[in-house]
Amino acid sequence: MFRTVLRRELLHNLYSLRFLISLALLIAVFTAGAVSFVRSHAADMEKFRETRGQYLENMRALAGRNASELAVRRQTYTLAPQTSGFIADAKEKYLPNALVYSAWNVFSFQNRSGSANPFLEKFDELSWTFISALVLSFVALLFTFDAVAGEKEAKTLALSLANSVSRGTILAAKLASAVLSVLAIALAGVLTSLLIVVALGSEGLSAPLAAEVLGFLPVAGLLAATFAAFGLLASVISRNSNVSLLLALSFWLVFAVVIPNSSTFLAKTLFPIDSAETIQKNVDAAFDDLNKNAPPGSWMMNSGNPFLPQHELRANLQTKRLAAEKGIRDAYYQSMFLQFERTRLVTSVSPVALFEVLTEAVTGGGYLRFRKAWTDMRVYQEQFLSFFKALDAADKGSPHWFNPSENVSTTRLPVAFEKVPQFEERPMSFADRVGPVLRYLLINVFVLGAVYFLAFVLFVRYDVR
Amino acid sequence: MIATLAKKEFLTNLVAPRFVIGFVLCLVLIPFSLLINISGYRERVAQYRIDHEAAEKAADEVRVYSFLRPEIVLPPEPLAVFGKGVSDQVGNRVRILLGDKPLLAEGKTAAGDNPFLASFFSVDFVDIAAIVFSLLALIFSYDAFSREKEDGTLKLQMANKLGRSTALAGKLLGILATLLPVVAFSFLLGGLLILFSRDVPFAAGEWGRIALLFGASLVYLAVFVFLGLLVSTRSRSSVTSLVVCLLLWVVLVFVVPAVSSNFAGSFFAASSRDNLDRVLKDIDKQRDDAISAAFKAQGIPEGYSCWWCWNDADGRMETYGNPREEFEKFRRRAAVSEPIRLEYADKKWAPAKAYLDSLARQARAAERLSFLSPTGLFRTAAAALCRTDLAAHERRMELARRYRETFVAWLRGKQIFSSFRWITPADPAAFKTEDELVTLRTGGEFKTARELEDWASKQTDARAHWIKVSQVKVAGDRPDDFPFLDVSDMPRFEARAAALSEAGPAGLWVMLLLIEAVFLFYAGYVAFIRYDVR
Numbered sequence: 001m002f003r004t005v006l007r008r009e010l011l012h013n014l015y016s017l018r019f020l021i022s023l024a025l026l027i028a029v030f031t032a033g034a035v036s037f038v039r040s041h042a043a044d045m046e047k048f049r050e051t052r053g054q055y056l057e058n059m060r061a062l063a064g065r066n067a068s069e070l071a072v073r074r075q076t077y078t079l080a081p082q083t084s085g086f087i088a089d090a091k092e093k094y095l096p097n098a099l100v101y102s103a104w105n106v107f108s109f110q111n112r113s114g115s116a117n118p119f120l121e122k123f124d125e126l127s128w129t130f131i132s133a134l135v136l137s138f139v140a141l142l143f144t145f146d147a148v149a150g151e152k153e154a155k156t157l158a159l160s161l162a163n164s165v166s167r168g169t170i171l172a173a174k175l176a177s178a179v180l181s182v183l184a185i186a187l188a189g190v191l192t193s194l195l196i197v198v199a200l201g202s203e204g205l206s207a208p209l210a211a212e213v214l215g216f217l218p219v220a221g222l223l224a225a226t227f228a229a230f231g232l233l234a235s236v237i238s239r240n241s242n243v244s245l246l247l248a249l250s251f252w253l254v255f256a257v258v259i260p261n262s263s264t265f266l267a268k269t270l271f272p273i274d275s276a277e278t279i280q281k282n283v284d285a286a287f288d289d290l291n292k293n294a295p296p297g298s299w300m301m302n303s304g305n306p307f308l309p310q311h312e313l314r315a316n317l318q319t320k321r322l323a324a325e326k327g328i329r330d331a332y333y334q335s336m337f338l339q340f341e342r343t344r345l346v347t348s349v350s351p352v353a354l355f356e357v358l359t360e361a362v363t364g365g366g367y368l369r370f371r372k373a374w375t376d377m378r379v380y381q382e383q384f385l386s387f388f389k390a391l392d393a394a395d396k397g398s399p400h401w402f403n404p405s406e407n408v409s410t411t412r413l414p415v416a417f418e419k420v421p422q423f424e425e426r427p428m429s430f431a432d433r434v435g436p437v438l439r440y441l442l443i444n445v446f447v448l449g450a451v452y453f454l455a456f457v458l459f460v461r462y463d464v465r
Numbered sequence: 466m467i468a469t470l471a472k473k474e475f476l477t478n479l480v481a482p483r484f485v486i487g488f489v490l491c492l493v494l495i496p497f498s499l500l501i502n503i504s505g506y507r508e509r510v511a512q513y514r515i516d517h518e519a520a521e522k523a524a525d526e527v528r529v530y531s532f533l534r535p536e537i538v539l540p541p542e543p544l545a546v547f548g549k550g551v552s553d554q555v556g557n558r559v560r561i562l563l564g565d566k567p568l569l570a571e572g573k574t575a576a577g578d579n580p581f582l583a584s585f586f587s588v589d590f591v592d593i594a595a596i597v598f599s600l601l602a603l604i605f606s607y608d609a610f611s612r613e614k615e616d617g618t619l620k621l622q623m624a625n626k627l628g629r630s631t632a633l634a635g636k637l638l639g640i641l642a643t644l645l646p647v648v649a650f651s652f653l654l655g656g657l658l659i660l661f662s663r664d665v666p667f668a669a670g671e672w673g674r675i676a677l678l679f680g681a682s683l684v685y686l687a688v689f690v691f692l693g694l695l696v697s698t699r700s701r702s703s704v705t706s707l708v709v710c711l712l713l714w715v716v717l718v719f720v721v722p723a724v725s726s727n728f729a730g731s732f733f734a735a736s737s738r739d740n741l742d743r744v745l746k747d748i749d750k751q752r753d754d755a756i757s758a759a760f761k762a763q764g765i766p767e768g769y770s771c772w773w774c775w776n777d778a779d780g781r782m783e784t785y786g787n788p789r790e791e792f793e794k795f796r797r798r799a800a801v802s803e804p805i806r807l808e809y810a811d812k813k814w815a816p817a818k819a820y821l822d823s824l825a826r827q828a829r830a831a832e833r834l835s836f837l838s839p840t841g842l843f844r845t846a847a848a849a850l851c852r853t854d855l856a857a858h859e860r861r862m863e864l865a866r867r868y869r870e871t872f873v874a875w876l877r878g879k880q881i882f883s884s885f886r887w888i889t890p891a892d893p894a895a896f897k898t899e900d901e902l903v904t905l906r907t908g909g910e911f912k913t914a915r916e917l918e919d920w921a922s923k924q925t926d927a928r929a930h931w932i933k934v935s936q937v938k939v940a941g942d943r944p945d946d947f948p949f950l951d952v953s954d955m956p957r958f959e960a961r962a963a964a965l966s967e968a969g970p971a972g973l974w975v976m977l978l979l980i981e982a983v984f985l986f987y988a989g990y991v992a993f994i995r996y997d998v999r
Binding site for chain 2: 238250310
């Protein structure tokens with residue numbers, strides 16, 4: 001019986017005007033998004049190649065000068081533009097996308113100036129995620145807002161239930177048909193977009209990209225199901241389709257527009273962190289303390305004489321300063337990560353916010369990507385430091401007084417750039433992607449289940465006459 | 466007759482659930498957006514006070530002109546509570562430098578201290594108004610005729626002595642009369658929240674701009690009402706009309722603005738910031754070479770030594786306790802280097818301006834493309850009215866650049882680059898020779914610098930020279946021996962907010978919106994005249 005009802009509902013949806021208009025709209029928007037991505041990605045890659053070339057050239061020059069200079073000079077490693085940004089850009093152009101490091105520390109992260117135009121109001125890339133979050137969720141509501149109330153008005157609901165079909169079966173079939181209809185539209189859009197990106201772009205369709213595309217579809221299905229369940233709920237709450245439409249639209253406005261756009265306010269109100277000025281004051285206070293307690297002559301320096309005895313004191317002081325600042329700043333960065341993650345968790349009451357987190361995991365981009373690069377960079381920095389210390393140990397002309405900030409009392413021999421370990425961002429594994437977002441997936445399934453259950457309970461009590 | 470029809474329509478709408486739900490939506494979303502933005506405004510004001518105080522302190526606590534680099538801290542715009550525009554992204558601090566003209570403002574953005582929050586977007590009153598007002602307008606107009614046609618009441622009406630124009634006018638007035646209180650209530654609520662919050666300083670000019678925003682909202686509302694009526698008169702059933710209206714709403718309110726920004730980003734590429742930085746770095750190198758060449762031409766040695774000196778970027782130099790000849794060397798260096806620095810700042814401005822222009826061109830392209838939707842026009846007009854649009858920012862940056870010229874002219878007027886006061890507050894009449902300083906600092910133990918050097922070269926402790934000359938503190942050896950500079954005559958930056966009479970561009974955008982409304986009304990009118998009411 002379920003299949004019969006599902007078939008009827010599905011055909012009803014597929015022959016409807018809303019399906020045709022939604023299909024045309026989605027294909028148009030997916031096409032616009034793909035064309036836009038191909039052009040902007042090519043330009044971004046060109047800028048990135050310039051930046052990366054400059055970065056390598058700079059490091060090569062330092063290595064040619066001397067190893068200590070290479071070790072102490074801060075470098076800025078920029079993350080490459082994401083090739084699967086057309087699936088989920090994860091707002092990477094607004095996130096920190098560059099890591100500042102030396103052999104001694106990973107200092108900070110930043111959003112490279114020029115990543116986003118400050119004169120242009122913030123906007124979402126026309127990625128599959130954005131289109132789905134905005135348009136597909138809306139279309140899912142359009143397919144369901146009058147599923148019950150509309151049939152009641154048309155007097156077909158009572159007729160249906162006069163047959164030997166349970167209310168549960170009808171509701172489940174309505175949900176399934178709405179999800180399948182929305183997915184059919186999404187699939188058309190996705191294929192169109194993929195075709196354009198593969199045909200016009202320079203990347204081609206690789207196996208990881210194909211896996212990401214396949215991973216996107218079930219997540220989009222989950223989004224469609226959640227909004228379809230909201231639509232059904234609106235439909236069973238009200239007695240006529242006008243009211244259910246307004247309720248569904250209100251749900252949509254709150255969950256797709258208001259909650260995701262209240263995150264900054266929620267973050268600052270619920271999870272405040274110290275200001276950058278306070279942290280700087282703490283760092284300055286720690287430096288003052290170290291300076292006061294440093295032995296006399298700790299700041300003496302003679303760049304022409306590495307073996308000047310005071311250079312050892314200077315190296316010790318600089319090492320302590322680095323450790324003190326690192327302790328304060330790393331704790332601050334942790335508070336930033338926590339603020340961001342907690343805010344995401346709070347806003348996960350919105351299926352759209354959940355969907356964005358899940359698609360970010362599918363493509364391995366955005367915040368997850370940054371966190372992995374941040375962790376990997378720290379591992380690399382340790383390797384880089386070990387490499388430098390080994391070089392220094394081999395140089396008999398070095399006093400071996402490690403100074404993390406200055407090229408004063410360590411080896412001054414040049415090093416072949418090819419031998420210097422390089423940081424390369426590694427792609428995210430399946431575990432890296434799924435692990436951090438598993439709870440969001442469970443929340444989404446729970447929200448879907450809860451909304452559908454509520455709709456079911458109300459439908460069981462619904463006066464179909 | 467029109468009044469009767471309008472009254473009937475108004476009363477029908479008033480008792481409909483859609484009115485209640487629409488009203489509740491406004492009641493919830495409008496205060497919500499305003500409270501969020503009032504909180505954001507308070508945060509920006511608190512940050513402004515900290516920054517302003519720090520800037521004042523920094524300007525007041527310099528001892529030499531060389532370190533005088535005023536920082537302009539722009540106060541937050543109170544009208545941003547209604548429409549943020551780009552104000553949250555462009556920064557509010559401008560440092561006045563000699564070697565560069567102000568390019569982009571600095572300072573915290575809406576993300577505050579956590580850069581990850583920059584990936585979160587936010588909505589304001591204008592956004593909510595653009596979304597909700599358009600939705601309500603369509604919800605009330607999509608079935609204006611198609612529903613009556615389905616119910617059979619339309620042909621009944623038209624069977625009477627009722628002109629179609631009269632029926633249309635009555636319908637329109639009824640819908641507008643229903644929506645007018647909702648819009649008025651939203652603005653009233655907004656106004657009350659501003660009044661009760663007390664710390665958002667609204668003067669007559671600000672209230673005037675809010676009144677204009679109210680007017681723009683009514684025009685915007687009318688556009689969507691006319692659009693709904695047009696769709697209604699072109700549809701056979703109210704369900705078709707509803708689906709078309711809702712998808713049009715999503716397209717016009719959400720999709721077109723997003724596509725505009727994306728297309729502007731892709732097809733109107735902004736110049737590379739990295740490239741600009743490289744070009745500016747090259748010009749800096751040329752400048753440094755020019756300075757070195759000028760030093761050589763004038764016989765000024767490159768190297769220098771000093772007793773106490775602090776130098777920083779942009780040619781900042783502060784020095785104390787030097788022998789007369791070293792002070793003179795520093796004075797001559799500055800007299801040569803600073804005019805060259807100013808000259809090269811003009812050269813650096815050409816590529817910097819090209820970069821700024823490319824950013825502005827991209828932003829304006831996005832704005833113009835978004836005019837395909839009434840929402841784009843409304844939001845652009847609203848940002849202009851709230852003084853948070855790009856033009857307002859450009860105006861402020863232009864004022865900052867003009868202030869830099871005034872500041873430089875003030876420095877030049879004092880002929881300060883060739884004065885000792887550029888590098889030290891010490892009185893030139895009190896400058897001493899190196900030998901005199903050695904005698905004073907060693908308490909008479911050494912009479913000449915040569916004598917001290919000879920002695921120090923025989924010591925094993927590298928600090929020996931330093932220890933000897935630190936025995937006696939000589940007045941004028943350190944910054945603390947001098948008071949701060951009196952810069953009461955320094956020109957100050959005055960930020961002047963654009964007056965109500967300067968809201969011209971906003972008027973133009975509202976006019977375009979009005980033309981759109983008239984066009985849609987006419988199209989709806991023609992469609993209704995031809996409408997088959999059976």
